[in-house]
Amino acid sequence: MILREVEDRDLVLRARRGEVDAYNVLVSRWERRVFNYLLRIVNDRQDSEDLSQEVFLKAYLSLKKLVEPSRFAPWLFRIAHNEAFSLMRRRRPEAEAEPEATGQLTASRMYPQELSLAVAAALARLPAEQREAVLLKVYQGFKFEEMAEILECPVSTVKSRLYTALDRLKDVLAPLSERSVS
Amino acid sequence: MNCNHADLKGYLLGELPPDERRQVEEHLKVSPACQEDLDRLRLTHTALLALRDEEPSRRIAFVSDKVLAPNWRQRFWSAAPRLGFASAALLAVAIVSHGWLTRPPQPATPTLDAAALERQVQAEVQRRLPAAVAQAVAESEARQTRKMAEVLKAAEERLSLETRGQLVAVQEAFDLLNKRMNIMYVASSEVGGAR
Numbered sequence: 129m130i131l132r133e134v135e136d137r138d139l140v141l142r143a144r145r146g147e148v149d150a151y152n153v154l155v156s157r158w159e160r161r162v163f164n165y166l167l168r169i170v171n172d173r174q175d176s177e178d179l180s181q182e183v184f185l186k187a188y189l190s191l192k193k194l195v196e197p198s199r200f201a202p203w204l205f206r207i208a209h210n211e212a213f214s215l216m217r218r219r220r221p222e223a224e225a226e227p228e229a230t231g232q233l234t235a236s237r238m239y240p241q242e243l244s245l246a247v248a249a250a251l252a253r254l255p256a257e258q259r260e261a262v263l264l265k266v267y268q269g270f271k272f273e274e275m276a277e278i279l280e281c282p283v284s285t286v287k288s289r290l291y292t293a294l295d296r297l298k299d300v301l302a303p304l305s306e307r308s309v310s
Numbered sequence: 311m312n313c314n315h316a317d318l319k320g321y322l323l324g325e326l327p328p329d330e331r332r333q334v335e336e337h338l339k340v341s342p343a344c345q346e347d348l349d350r351l352r353l354t355h356t357a358l359l360a361l362r363d364e365e366p367s368r369r370i371a372f373v374s375d376k377v378l379a380p381n382w383r384q385r386f387w388s389a390a391p392r393l394g395f396a397s398a399a400l401l402a403v404a405i406v407s408h409g410w411l412t413r414p415p416q417p418a419t420p421t422l423d424a425a426a427l428e429r430q431v432q433a434e435v436q437r438r439l440p441a442a443v444a445q446a447v448a449e450s451e452a453r454q455t456r457k458m459a460e461v462l463k464a465a466e467e468r469l470s471l472e473t474r475g476q477l478v479a480v481q482e483a484f485d486l487l488n489k490r491m492n493i494m495y496v497a498s499s500e501v502g503g504a505r
Contacts (some may be wrong), residue, residue, distance in 0.1 A: 155370045163366040177366050184370050240360055247361040265323060266358050272325055291319050294354060301357035302350040 140197035143188070151191075154200070155184050161268060162208050168263050169212045171252055179215060183208045202274040205264065209278055216256060243304060250300045258293035265290055313341055318348045322355060 136157075142150035162183055167176040186207050194203050251259050257279075264270045264278060275286045320326045321334045338345050 159366065159370050160363060164363050167364060173364075173367070177368060180366060181370055241362075243357060243360040244362045247357055251358075251361070262358070266355065267361070287320070290323075294319050294351065297358065298350050298354040302353040304357055 136200040137198040140191065140194060140200050144191055144197075151188055158201070158204060159184065162204065165205065165263050165268065166208055166212050168248075168251055168267075169256060169260055170215060175215060179208070179211045182211050186211075199274075199277075201268075202270060202277050205268065205270070206278045206280075209260065212260075213256070246304050247301060250297055254293050254296060258289045258296070261286060261290040262293045262297070313337075313344050316341070316344050318344060318351060322348065322351050 136154065139150045139154045143154065159180060163176055163180045166179045166183075167173060170176055170179065183204065187204055194200065251262065254262070260279070261275065264275045265272075270278065272283045272286050275290075276283045279286060316334050316337050317326060317330070318334065321331060326334065338348065
């Protein structure tokens with residue numbers, strides 16, 4: 129993580145000096161993570177791709193506002209968070225679409241692809257704020273303080289959302305994980 | 311530490327400071343329920359990691375767009391080393407310009423136009439060639455005439471000498487014949503006188 133921050137900082141500084149190629153490297157480094165983060169929040173590929181584009185464009189245009197270049201990642205996910213929840217507010221009726229049931233998947237041993245689908249479904253059932261907390265912690269590896277910075281809320285709120293989400297997921301996923309075929 | 315205070319999720323996620331982490335580990339040794347709960351959290355975490363990343367169907371396009379690249383003025387002023395290099399370049403240009411503008415006057419050298427020069431040469435050759443050829447032919451003819459005259463003269467002289475020689479020989483042969491006839495006449499006269 130430290131090496132990543134150092135490289136990000138160097139790339140940010142070069143991009144600020146006008147080296148578009150340096151920003152291209154930043155994009156290629158983060159676009160997949162940002163896309164998957166957005167995908168799990170808004171549950172729509174097309175929206176996620178459009179939002180990814182928006183996120184990186186806004187980040188580029190406001191790169192000079194980034195106070196600490198080494199903290200590029202939390203800052204980038206802060207922009208992604210804002211974009212995702214802005215879209216969800218505009219589409220509130222569809223935003224919390226009912227995910228597919230996972231009941232049938234619990235009956236037998238699970239293959240990796242099935243387990244992946246079950247996890248996606250379980251995540252989709254969580255409230256958006258709890259789901260986002262899981263995404264930032266489990267998949268993006270941010271510390272609680274970084275998550276608080278991204279979500280603009282206290283660390284206690286971050287922990288509350290994350291712990292509640294883990295309790296819910298534990299009831300669904302722990303039994304599946306026990307039966308999974310590695 | 312009791313079960314309510316054990317931050318098992320913080321422990322699992324690696325967010326606890328070392329001393330608090332040790333306390334949780336001590337508590338897990340005496341609390342099978344918390345150990346079981348931690349095992350279920352680990353299974354949940356493992357299951358979550360089974361979620362596969364998806365690939366975006368298109369890449370971020372705008373980053374290669376030249377519109378986003380700063381213009382030359384921004385690039386120029388954004389880097390101090392470049393500014394230093396530009397200053398050095400300007401200084402070099404000034405020195406070279408000064409040297410050029412203050413150089414001593416040099417005689418103007420005619421500009422040679424190879425094509426025009428070639429045309430002039432061709433025209434002069436065309437102009438002079440017939441006369442030169444005529445002169446050469448005339449000289450050659452004169453040389454031939456002189457040589458012919460000399461040969462004729464030599465031939466005439468040789469023929470004259472030969473003719474003169476032949477005439478002398480005829481003269482000599484006639485004189486010899488005349489002498490023999492005289493001798494025969496004298497001899498016949500002497501034979502007749504004696505009878």
